[in-house]
Amino acid sequence: MTDATQDSGPMMAADGTTLKSSLNRALRRQKLRALMLIAPLLIFVLVTFIAPIADMLFRSVENQIVSDTLPRTTTLLAEWEGDGGDLPAPEVFEALYTDVFIAQERKLHTRLGSRLNYELTGVSSLFRKSGRRVEDMGEVYQDQFEDLDSFWKDSENWNALMGSDDWFADQTAWDDKADTRQPAFELREGIEDLLPQTAATFEIFADFVQNEDEDNLAKEDPWALVYSALYNDLIQEPDVSGYAGPGSAELLEAMGAVGTFETVDYPAAFEKIDKDWHSIDVWQTIQTYSPDFTSGYFLNAVDMKKSPDGPEMRPDNEQIYIKLFIRTLFMSLVITGSCILLGYPVAWILANLPARTANLLMILVLLPFWTSLLVRTSAWKVMLQQQGVINDTLVWLGVVADDSRLALINNQTGTIIAMTHILLPFMILPLYSVMKTIPPSYLRAAKSLGATNWTAFWRVYFPQSVPGIGAGSILVFILSIGYYITPELVGGTTGTFISNRIAYHISSSLNWGLAAALGAILLAVVLGLYWAYDKIVGIDNVKLGG
Amino acid sequence: MKLTKTLLASTALTVAAGMANADGHMANEMTIVSWGGAYSNSQQKAYHDPYMEATGISIINDESSPEAVAKLRAMNEAGNITWDLVDVEAADAIRLCDEGLAMEIDHDEVLAPAPDGTSASEDFGDTIASDCFIPQIVFSTTFGYRTDMVPEGVEPPTSACDVFEIEKYPGKRALNKRPIANMEWALLCDGVAYEDVYDVLETEEGQARAFAKLDTIKDQTIWWSAGAETPQLLADGEIFMGSTFNGRLFSVIAEQGQPVGMAWDWQMFDLDGWIVPTGLSDDRLARVMDYLKVSTDTQRLADQAKYISYGPARASSAPLVGQHAELGIDMAPHMPTDPNNAENTFVNNYEWWADYRDDLDAKFQAWLTQ
Structure with a gap:
């Protein structure tokens, strides 16, 4: 029998293909039909049952909120060693100022506060309080720029300075009552080399006004944060001589003056908002929960908690x-x-x-x-x-x-x-x-x-x-x-x-x-x-x- | 073939119907979420009915307030807000505001001033617990007791602190199964001065002290999680004394005629009001704002007190509080804000609880299971 098959090769179906593949094809068609029949149920179960459960379970490790809300702070904080008992460097506080400022504009700071309050009591009100008062810090610079020259008070001047000429013309011509889209903000060419921090901050501001708040950028005064960024740029004494666009004279004037400006001591300013900002615990909590995924919830679910020295049991009166x-x-x-x-x-x-x-x-x-x-x-x-x-x-x-x-x-x-x-x-x-x-x-x-x-x-x-x-x-x-x-x-x-x-x-x-x-x-x-x-x-x- | 056609036709119909309803809202509808029961009933009569008659807008009641915070968060994540206005307690309003789920409100712009011209924010005063919160009523968590179970020759209880007097008033108690209010009462009745309660409660020793005080009645206490439980337990004679919302006790005493008395002293004030969810479309928002302006004016808030014994949140409404709509009794003496009842009152510190609720709740639940 074996020999016979070897002699005549594989058995052939009527259309010349091998019988085996022909059978396979027929079976596959049958399987496919069966699958089609159960497809509605399968999709229904997947969409309404498996997917929501998977989505919900995924939340047990998800923790992007900290790094999303405080991106600059968490990056800088990664190198900080809390064990020494020293506070983070002043740059971290400045990053915190930028992050909290943007977060409170987008109303995200309180959400982060309630998230971190699960880990450390008191963080909720710390963030709420800081959100309310963080604007004061930037206003120190804003006031000084505005006292120096009323040029800095006007949103139109800012737009002309930071935006490209084409965009500025479009934006000025745009009628916010009309049903057309607001022209999307475009940075002036070369400005990000000249004033890197100001350009980056202004872009965030413009994006927020145009896309999240959906207000007319031509009528919105820049955030106080933009002024502190401008101060930081100008104190570096960039070479503004090559710039001849709108506001070049005022920029030169401001650069001459910033040396005498009153400055903000960020660590001290945050301490004034709440002394908890000078507590190592708060910073350690932010650092511990910076990664995008956390085992914190699972530890909590078995009566443990994260600490700088690794997981440890919760105190007896919290074990449940x-x-x-x-x-x-x-x-x-x-x-x-x-x-x-x-x-x-x-x-x-x-x-x-x-x-x-x-x-x-x-x-x-x-x-x-x-x-x-x-x-x-x-x-x-x-x-x-x-x-x-x-x-x-x-x-x-x-x-x-x-x-x-x-x-x-x-x-x-x-x-x-x-x-x-x-x-x-x-x-x-x-x-x-x-x-x-x-x-x-x-x-x-x-x-x-x-x-x-x-x-x-x-x-x-x-x-x-x-x-x-x-x-x-x-x-x-x-x-x-x-x-x-x-x-x-x-x-x-x-x-x-x-x-x-x-x-x-x-x-x-x-x-x-x-x-x-x-x-x-x-x-x-x-x-x-x-x-x-x-x-x-x-x-x-x-x-x-x- | 016929079956296929029928199937196709019905599918097409379903899809069409679904699309027509995709916005979830007809042009003339508004979904208002509240607590249900007697409370929703009072809102229906005082706010909804007059408003619907005047404007022709129909109001759909949804009784989801107990789960409002979680449901709003889920709706927000799904990007489909089906509610227009939600009735919540002040503490929840603060949380919803923190989470960005409730809209910030300019009270003077949105709400009507008092009849004498006082601005809305001044008229509501301290009751505006959060930027997102539009207060409606002042209610209190207070104690009711069985008058027929008071031991002979003993004065009946008058204060929340009497709940700890287990020798003087034997019998079971009912308390809320959460730390808020109970912890404050425990410290207060253990001799801590009113001003110092939250300062003491912040410390480990203070928390231990509060738990020690609660320990004295722990094995005599039934812990409730729904406001209706205490009235039921009182009516059944299961407990001697229990805490619940004052409006519930009013209905046990005045409407059902049960042998129950009130111990008003150190009642715990709380606020209830509206929040507007974020993410409503412009026309829905305009409708809600119009409703809010009408339904929170001085007369409307006073009207609600005809149906339920909760105090209006506006100062200007208090003198207008009249008689119960069906029983014809004066409502003023049953109000938590009545001077005779409000000799000693406790006002919840919401911001403090926003910080400490996660921590204290874990400790409280662990204490309960011990």
Whole structure:
């Protein structure tokens, strides 16, 4: 046979191609068609489920806000060694002035303040305060330039000096009431060599006015920041003799005068705004959180924090998350266990009753399933509280004394009772559908061979129902690990889960990075447990039905 | 073939409908976000109904204020702001302003002056807690107690500090499950002078002292997270005394007739008002500003007090506060700002909390789980 094929070469299809590739093509077409059929679902799942989750989880490491808002400061700060106890150099303070000035114009400084406040208490108001007062620093130079020559007061003169002639003509001709676009600012040729810092600052200013604020550049006075940049350029005594454009005389005049100008001592000026700017802690926090990605949120999520000497545990009175993770896992296990204990006999009865009665009972199982979650939880509140139905009955029966009523709610007991009830159908339904497939004849056969009731159940029936227990347990456990509303309402302080903290950070403290880190850890734990379950029990042994 | 045609047609229809609604807004609609319940009801009657009648603009109520901060941030990131005006507490307004999610407002330009000509910013005075915040009401977090559970021969409680008197007034308590207000009360009732509370709370020792004070009632306390819980717990007789918003207690006492009394002393003042989200289109913004001017004038703010016992934020509205619209009782004695109730009041320091909330909240939650 082998020889024969070798002799005649590969088998050919009717169109002359090899049979193998022809078959492959047909199969590929079939696969493609199958893929097309599931494509809508696949795209739907990707767009509405996977992508948002990935995006949210990504926030747990994302940290561009610091370097985006303070680009100059963080670059300079990279070389600073905080361990010596010395403050950063005055240049860093000057960079900070530039960064905070631009940030407050764009209203980003307070956002950065709340971000860094997660790491160091007090930074929020530090940035808010600095944003309000940073303008004063630049005005020192602005006032002196304007006192020197009223030329510097006028935005038109600035535009003529900094902008190219073509652009300046266009901008002057532009009517801001008309529906045309404002001509985009263009630097005068050569000005960035002459006045590098001023040119760069003015470009940022022009870009901000034209594109972010959408105001008419011809009518906006330059920021105080532009004047401090001009001072910095002129004090270097650039060669302005070659420049003959608009404002050349005033530029020359100003260069002669800047030597006598009153200067700003940036470190001292920042200290005047808030003495915290002279605290090493603040600078170390900015330095530690300069990189674009941070492990800070994840460390925080396991009760640790970043410090200059590497990660360290938080003080005892701030440790909470590890405790909550352990509690969440432990209570979910307890809830799963009690669901098995309560659900197994119910499912057994359902599976062994005649169909008619079984259906009726099934409705009783499903009825709470169809009732709103909030209604069921609130009903438990009425049942369990100290003046509630259960305690009243017990007191009436004389089981407990009136002054020592049982605490059944606002603690772990309350959460376990309410959640067991709420999740019970998720245990009963898979159990029932698996038990339904176990032929009753097996039990009868076991008994006829001399097994006791217990042996027949334990050796014959139970092993066959294990796949149902597995399916129910996975459902109940994974649902309860992420449960939020019931623990919040009946859990008090000792019965709340990690999800309650995640919800708090999402909706209340706005610390989405920490919430994402907590969520990522929770997801990893669940996947890890699922993997372990697959290794130990085998996921093939899980049946949701038949 | 027929099926394909039907599918195509319905798809086309859906797309067309989606495009028509792409802006999310009809020309004559405005979505206003508030807290729901009795509070939204008072706004509906005092502000929305008269405004809709006068202008023909229809106002859609959204009861998302409890999650407003998070939702606004999400909308902002998605670049699709569907809300026009949002009702938030002052502390949230400061945060939204910090995050750049709320618009800065020139109060004198946007809001109407008082009838006697006083400028809006002067009329609102200190209640303008942030540049983005347009105050509406002054409310307070204060204590209610079961009058029938006061031990015999003991004076009923009058002050927030009585919540710590566990011997004198045995029984369970209910407190808010967050540090704000509780920490201040703990220090105040431990003998710290009113002016020094925040200075003390800044220090480690001060925080330890506040937690030690709260420790004395920790095992007797139910911690609530929704304002409706304390009234319910009081009505059920589950607790002797609990903190909640004064308007909720008013409705338990005056509207439901429960045996509940108020302990006004050291009530914690707070403010609630509007913010305008950033990123609204010009015509939507113009509509919102028009609404704001009308709905925050002196008479409108006074009108709201007919339906709920919260004090108007304008000084000029106070003399106009009248009777409850349905019960016909005088509202003034139920206002947190009434001189009889406001002998000792505590004003939250919002800026201080903006700094310390992350830190203290972590400590508070860790303390709760211990």
